[in-house]
Amino acid sequence: MSRYEEIAEALRRAILSGAYPVGAQLPSESDLASRWSASRGTVRQAVALLASEGLIGSRQGARRIVLRQERRHSFAELNSFAQWAQGVGHRVTSTFLSRTRRPATADEAARLALDPGTEILYVVRLRHLDGEPAMVERTAYADWVAAAVETLPDDCVSVMDSLAEQAGIVAHYGEHLIDALAAGAEDARLLQIRRGGPLLRQRHISSTRTGRPIEWTDDRYRAGSVTFSVTNSAAVTPLERHAGKTLPPRQGDASRS
Known part of the structure; x- marks a missing residue:
């Protein structure tokens, strides 16, 4: 880890612990440089990194202001982006950019348990x-769900809540696949970041109580907008451990939110 990353990590921990609450000013660059025996250029790099994550304001020539603390989304229970955000007190808005009927790709058909080419x-x-823009969501909805999603208003906050209330379609199971990737031109424009900037991607699939797939989604989060939290235990696990044996591969490695 470079020197500026060490300083950024220390400041990040201080912000997330509440030592610098939302609205508080960070110490000046000269004070931070003195504290860590670092050059002002190094401190400036550390502060710029936190600004790129959205933790602090990025106004030049002024003391940096703490904008927010960690938004932690736990996978302990199955809920949608909107359900999670509203549950922890954040204001969430959504906009449909496009809704298109088309044949499923081979991957979408496999994920959604559909025949190849199904619309x-x-x-x-x-x-x-x-x-603030936080996430671009690209979702393939199964054919039997499509009509219900098409009737929703463009500013529908939660598709899953609306499907449950209006069509009785409820997600009971989900699987998640999480990785990182660089922002392409469209993601960069929509999320107001530079092209090639880091994105956290969550691909997920949700299914009904009977295991029927509802949606296969590719969600791309702006860096610093959400932290995913996973808690596990060696004492409570659905997997039985077999010494010296290899578990057979599972069909599909996908996810849900």
């Missing part, structure tokens, strides 16, 4: 947290 509804949405 699905492909949706692109932009999600905001507290007024």
Whole structure:
């Protein structure tokens, strides 16, 4: 870890612990440089990194202000982006950018347990947290769900809540696949970041109580907008451990939110 990353990590921990609450000013660059025996250029790099994550304001020539603390999304229970955000007190808005009927790709058909070429509804949405772009969502909805999603208003906050209330379609199971990737031109434009900037991607699939797939989604989060939290235990696990044996491969490695 470089020197500026060490300083950024120390400041990040201080912000997330509440030592610098939302609205508080960070010490000046000269004070931070003195504290860590570092050059002001190194401190400036550390502060710029936190600004890129959205933790602090990025106004030049002024003391940096703490904008927010960690938004932690736990996978302990199955809920949607909107359900999670509203549950922890954040303001969430959503906008449908496109809704297109088209044949499923081979991967989408496999994920959704459909015959190859079955018509699905492909949706692109932009999600905001507290007024800032946070996530681009690209979802393939199974053919039997498509019509219900098409009737929803463009500013529908939670598709899953609406499907449950209006069509009785409820997600009971989910699987998640999480990785990182660089922002392409479209993601960079929608999330207001530079092209090639880091994105956290969550791909997920949700299914009904009977295991029927509802949606296969590719969610791309702006860096610093959400932290995923996973708690596990060696004492409570659905997997039985077999010494010296290899578990057979599972069909599908996908996910849900």
